[in-house]
Amino acid sequence: MxxxxxxxxxxxxxxxxxxxxxxxxxxxxxxxxxxxxxxxxxxxxxxxxxxxxxxxxxxxxxxxxxxxxxxxxxxxxxxxxxxxxxxxxxxxxxxxxxxxxxxxxxxxxxxxxxxxxxxxxxxxxxxxxxxxxxxxxxxxxxxxxxxxxxxxxxxxxxxxxxxxxxxxxxxxxxxxxxxxxxxxxxxxARDTPNFIGNRIGVFSILATMHHTAQFKLGFDTVDALTGPLVGRPKSATYRTADVVGLDTMAHVIQTMADTLPNDPWHQYFAPPAWLKALIEKGALGQKTGAGIFRKAGKDILVVDLAKQDYVPSNMAADPAVIEILKERDQAKKFAALRASDHPQAQFLWACFRDLFHYSAYHLKDIAETARDVDQAIRWGYGWSLGPFETWQAAGWKQVAQWVADDIAAGKAMSNAPLPEWVLQRDGVYAADGSYSPTLDRDVPRSALPVYKRQRFPDPMLGERFPTGETVWENDGVRLWRDSDDADIAVLSFKTKLHTVNDAVLDGVQDAIRRAEKDFKGMVIWQAKEPFSAGANLAGALGLLQAGKVDAFEAMVANFQATSQAIKYSLVPVVAAVRGLALGGGCEFQMHSAKTVAHLESYIGLVEAGVGLLPAGGGLKEFAVRASQAAGANGDVFAELKKVFETVAMAKVSTSAMEAKELGLMRANDRVVMNAYELLHIAKTEAAALADAGYRPPLSARNIRVAGDVGIATFRMMLVNMAEGRFISPYDEEIATRIATILCGGEVDRNSVVDEDWLIRLERKHFVELAQQPKTQARIEYMLKNGKPLRN
CATH class of the missing domain: 3.40.50.720 (NAD(P)-binding Rossmann-like Domain)
Structure with missing residues (x-):
């Protein structure tokens, strides 16, 4: 270049x-x-x-x-x-x-x-x-x-x-x-008004508004239909408008009216009367506290146009329509929507039909390929599939015929004909790329060198990226390699939310043994977020409730052994983190030779929230780092103070950068801006460490700890927090145990201990807490409601 x-x-x-x-x-x-x-x-x-x-x-x-x-x-x-x-x-x-x-x-x-x-x-x-x-x-x-x-x-x-x-x-x-x-x-994008994303995205909103009125549906019903049920964000249509701002929405619509006078859909480029009325009242959406929706205490109210007032929202689609939308086969789903006489199904078909019509009609003016439109809508509006992908998945020729029939019958929003290429083709995605009406051929993805760094970018319809050669797998993990850098192994978890169970623990240890023998390094990476939501709580609770304390303790010991295996592996193990890395997921990356984290990584030791404490080596690792940072004569307690609150309050970082500030990532760990480059950079780091003659750290035997004086100082802080009602008495007990482990137990200040001592201390307190009824109640509540119980 x-x-x-x-x-x-x-x-x-x-x-x-x-x-x-x-x-x-x-x-x-x-x-x-x-x-x-x-x-x-x-x-x-x-x-x-x-x-x-x-x-x-x-x-x-x-x-x-x-x-x-x-x-x-x-x-x-x-x-x-x-x-x-x-x-x-x-x-x-x-x-x-x-x-x-x-x-x-x-x-x-x-x-x-x-x-x-x-x-x-x-x-x-x-x-x-x-x-x-x-x-x-x-x-x-x-x-x-x-x-x-x-x-x-x-x-x-x-x-x-x-x-x-x-x-x-x-x-x-x-x-x-x-x-x-x-x-x-x-x-x-081409130099046309609103470019690609907003041209198609705002039209989709205008079509939805038009059909909301046509089929006499409530705004809340439409949001129930046009959110996750059709692969779009929870904010759907009208809540999105509230978030964007109804005044901004009206301005964008007005821009389309002013700049696209010859668009065959021009008559629809006008804010509806109800939208103007809300704006005149100053109800602009989220920023003014009221828009199409309004919060009243815990209740959500929605504008009812017939009553000219806010009424309680009933965010529900009809069960019969939900059944249609659950159909995995897209062709069957669209056939059922079109054939149904239910107004909600008719509404959805009409919205899709007019979106397909508009996108095809304007593709040549606004973009080079159909792929550009689909990527703009996925990335800019958060849809799981763009309009052209949806259409092709539903059967290109059949849907094109239905759209043409509706145009001929005067049912579509515009009588503009479909472009000729639409009826001549079987779709816009094929093995050699995506269709360009300007060039009248399929165009492959960009060949710019920057894209060679991307592993598993968003696959478009029908695209298959090579998934590497499987080296070994069990029920919990898969160890694999790529042909282009075959000497770095990649380990991916197979569990839901990449939680850690026995199969994952055994799998990580087995994978490390194989990597030491056959590879230069290993990267722990997941194809989709999260990196790991931590230990499998349901499995752990099952053991406790069945009274199998020995089996439970063995599981904790195995967890600790896995973290140690990562830390002391003879080849560098690099953690490639994206999204949530909680509890055990956080501890795995703490023990890796290096962490490479996407900026949007939300990392934390959250065990206190479920009445437990980190016992996968996380607290031990903080004690080791505090001792190293303090050196021979420094204040170990001062180093611990920085991380104590992070763990005791179950804080989760709001970015990879904040994870460094909280002490959950190290100063020399890497932050990556593009999630699709994460694996490439993690492999590069692993190879660089190996090529520089990597050796694991020496076993930490001389760990200077804060001891009983440190524990007493932390306890004073906790008493003040408990008296101020910032924490419950049970929170205080958990935090005291966390302080005890961080400080190396009830030993003299500046005593020297080894890793084994700290690991046993972690395990002892973890197992004792796990047997408490209050902890088990917290775990059950979290599993049931997805949020912490403060008991």
Missing amino acids: SNPLLVRRVAVLGAGVMGAQIAAQLVNAGVDTVLFDLPAKDGDKNGVVQKAIANLAKLSPAPLASKSLAEAIVAANYETGLDQLKSCDLIIEAIAERMDWKQDLYKKIAPFVPAHAVLASNTSGLGINTLSDVLPEEMRHRFCGVHFFNPPRYMHLAELIPTKHTEAWVVESLETFLTTYLGKGVVI
Whole structure:
């Protein structure tokens, strides 16, 4: 790739909601970032930006992976700070959606933009070619659109929109940067209003609104039908509108009306009367406390248009329709929806029909391939399948015929004919790629080198990625290898939520023995989240209730032996963490030679929540680390204090970065931005450790502990918390036992113990707690209700 973009420093122009959050994601990724806005009228000229940076810490979900990262964003303003642009390689403009404001800003900054830098506009729908008209000739080839979906930290989709002048290296460099460093799924869009994601996504919402009225359904009924039952997020249609903001929704609809005057569906591009009425009342959704839905205490109320008032919500689809939607065979499911005379089934067929019609009609204008549309909708709207995948899975030719029949009968929202290619083909996905109406052929996935780093990206319909060669497996785990790096073994769990049972424990130990013999290293990795939800509580509770305390203790000992096997393996064991790593899952990664974690990893030792304490070696490991950090003469207790609250309060990190701050990950562990690159990077780390002559750590025999003085100090803290009613008496007992293990038991301060001593201490307290009725009640409650009991 000629002239690649080397990004050392990025400027973000505009410190509004989107600009500030884009800056946050850049510093999450370790990119030096300057955030600009207008100069403040009084005080520090950078006041506007400083206020926006301070506000990042208050937003939920959190844009920053760690609050401390706010300090990394450099504040600047357009009056005194433009010289800072000269040191930037990428400039992302993210000011308000007004063509004139954006163009005025481009004229202002143009003299300060270095000759190599790329300028990108974060817009959700303005014309990119028109925006570029005001740029000097020499800058136009380095300009394009980039549309981050909100919130930028969590939404996988980023749309890249080249202009007719944008050079290929600009798009390829930016796609590579967004993919690896910001963790995005990139889709290249054409310069048409609302691009791909919002063009199709907002149309789908408009079609749903239209058919809600046509079939006289309640908003809550529609949300019950258009959520998980059809593979879409729980917020479905109307709750999503409330979250986005009804005023924002109306604005986006208005933009479609203004910018797409010749669209055959134009008559529907208008906010319904009820939506305008809610906005006039100031009921804008979640941000104002009321919208289509409203919370009243614990009850959820929904707008009833007939009564012109809020009524209790009944989020339920008809059982007969639920039965149809449970059908695994998509062709049978769609045939049943179309044939049914139930209004809810008719409603769903109508919504899908018009979505298919609109997507096919506009595919050629908005995107290169059907794959681009499906990925944009999956990544931007959280659907499990995009519109074209859904259609093809349901039987392309038959559904196309039904859509054509409905258009002819005047049932569809528009009488625009289906494009000819639709009726001539068997689908848009085939072995050699996805269909492009522009090129009239199937186009394979991008061959950009960055995608060679991705293992098991989102497979599209019919795609099969090689799953590697199985080396060995049992009921709990599978050990496998890839042909391209055959000397690193990969271990994946087969249990639900990747929980840890006897088969997993035995499997991990067996896999390590095989890896030591036949491989350079091993990676523990799961194809889907979570990494591991920890021990199988139901199995453990069964042993206790049957009075099999010996079997229970043997299981705990086996758990500890597994963690030790990971730690002392002769080949490096690298944990590749994504999503939840709780309890035993957290302890496994604590014992690995290295952890490579996706930014969105939520790690914690949560045993206290179910009346237990970590006993897979987690507390032992904290004691070892505290002793090592304190050195020969330092204060071991001071090191323990940092982690005691994390364990006693069952804290779970909100990101991999926070896991480091909580002491659950080590300072030299790796944080990865793109989940699909996780396995590649973990294998690279394992190979690097092996090639550098890896040896496991020496057995920890001289562990200096805080002893009885440490326990007494922790107990004083707990007494204060109990008196302030922050913790229950039983929480206090559990936390005291945690403190006892961390401090090495009732021994003199600064006594020296070994790992074996700490492991036995862990096991003793764990088994004693497990036999308490209150602990068993907590476990039962968690299994039944999915949340902790405070007894």
